[in-house]
Amino acid sequence: MRKTAEQTAEQTPGHDAPRPVRATQMVLRDTPLPPGARWRRFAVKLVALALIWGVLTEFRLDALYFGVPAILLGAALVFVMPVAPGWRISPAGAVNFALWFAVQSVRGAVDVAQRAFSPAMPLRPGFRSYAPDLPGGAPRVMFLNTITLLPGTLSAEVAGDEVIVHMLDTRADLEADLGALEARIAALFGLNVKSRGST
């Protein structure tokens, strides 16, 4: 008998729904969009894509025969994508974050390069979990992606409200590092996240 998708899902727990569904719910559970928000986002995308197109084609007018449909189509993808909560960026936070990010990514790369080249290869890998207070959508995704570029940490999995982080050296102070990252991302998005002590 041919297996249906549901049966297989039961048989192999690795590929079933629970975990990913939780992740999706997390995105959806946030406050619903106010009416017109999608159109506003569509307009923002339109402007951003038009700028990209303009720079790519050196603002040539004859390119617009292709440009206008492409920009409209690209921006219209807003309407098929799952809903995400809105966000805004604080300019001061952005400059701060960019500088800090540059320094951290150099530190992260140098750290991993040293470990790779060192004959002893000092690794003490392991997993730890961390529960960020950031709201879903862009701030959380930004947080998860930036973890990967910090020294010694990699965001391995999202389980419910927790993120499971893989560390090259489990002796490092994960709580402090990620707490700092969280504060900086909160500042970048102009959010008010209460500071947390180590748990």
Next chain:
Amino acid sequence: MTPDLIYGLTGIAVFAIGLVGALCAQDRLRRVLALKLCSVGAGFVLVVAAWRTPPADPDPVPHALVITGIVVMISATAVALALIRRLQTLEAEDDDG
């Protein structure tokens, strides 16, 4: 040792590897992979045929032929893979009874 000689021989080597693979590999997916290697090898030889020592521009006709070949190859690959998927499903059904 000019680039056309190096890459021309590379192309022939890749074609040969693909040919051996297509005839001798037993896994179906791998046979498709081997045929794809053959097509890339042929592409190498054609691109080399179009090549002229740098200040001169290369011959665009073989380039267009290779692009055509790449598109035809993906069509053939897609059909072959669809056949493999179908065949495997039928066999799995037979095994399950």
Next chain:
Amino acid sequence: MPDLITFISAALIAAGAVFFIAGTVGLLRFPDTYCRLHALTKADGLGLALIALGIALTASSFGEVFRIALIWFFVAVASATGGHLIATHARRVDRAEGKEGS
């Protein structure tokens, strides 16, 4: 002045190549999927950034710099996303094979 810029650009590209080599060495030497992902995302990410910077210094127009920046940005985001997805998948496989709970 052009000489100095050429020199800096060459130095940046060489430094980027060193980080790519570091990433590759890490990929070969590190013990498991997760550690290897560290090497690929971090070392190669910085390697690409340095090379992009080096090429951007010698670019002839703003459009070129913009294109290089665009490429760097999307590769960086894609590598962080890809690293996360691969790690998530590796953990699923680990669980399915009964290795190490979390």
Next chain:
Amino acid sequence: MTDAATLFDLLLAGSVIALAIASLTVRDMFAAIVLFVIFGLLSALAWVRLSAPDVALAEAAIGTGVTGALLLKTLHHLRYVTGKLGEGQARDLTPIATVPAGVIWANAAFCGMITLGLALAFLGAPQAGPGFDSLVAEAMPASGVDHPVTAVLLNFRAYDTLMEVVVLLAAVIAVWQIERGLSDAPAPALGEVWQGFARLTLPAIVVVGTYLLWKGSEAPGGAFQGGAVLAAVGLLLLLSRIYVPRPAHRGLARWAFVLGTGAFAGVALLVSGGGRVAFEYPAQHAYSLILLIEGLVTISIAVTLAALFHGREPVAAPAPEGRNDT
């Protein structure tokens, strides 16, 4: 300087050959596909070295990118059907009947002879014999575009390109029929990081793909490269189940499949007559006509490649047990 370049060529050629061998000999099928993708990208790099950026773009986007996605999708399906979905390695997925060693040796000897013949022919061929360069260069002013490869594809050798689009159309018809009624392997679930990535990149990919298409008239790029990049958007939407094909969408999909072929053939016939043959574009409209054809062909290529990835025709889902037709 020449020596450094030669060293680079030798290294690259060696890697390409090594990867070709490795992708056929490594036992894990997933690793084989990954090695093949790297092989394709390095081949594309070699073609850039041979000043063939158009071919390199097409190979990287279609020959490696879309082909790799198709192979991985098929691998996923095979694992699902054979019940090996959760395993770390993908081995022995298709039933293997042992072939006698004698047959293998005979095949290998046969391949060796063919290769030897090819190598002799290649080495004996006249160096830089007369090509079509001068013919193309002469005709360029009349082609309507500034990029020779695009001129060849859409003007001088337009029949070839028309047939190529027809082959693509035939492939999608075949795939729809072959897989009719096949159940789909469960899609791997992708979390919020993926969604953030899709939100950020998909609109940009649309613009970049269209830019490649537009740029094709004067620089490397064009309908096939741009179409493949646009198809990537479709692939990602399908993979993440943001877009799920429904039976009701078939009509639209069919129109999109034939749009390119239809427009291409239509233009060819319309410009003929009045002393001109098919594909002899009137000089003052050549540029616009080529861009029109390229634009419509790109839509077809993008939709067709995405459909080839998705596979079976989206027919109305029968009851779960009704599918059991053995």
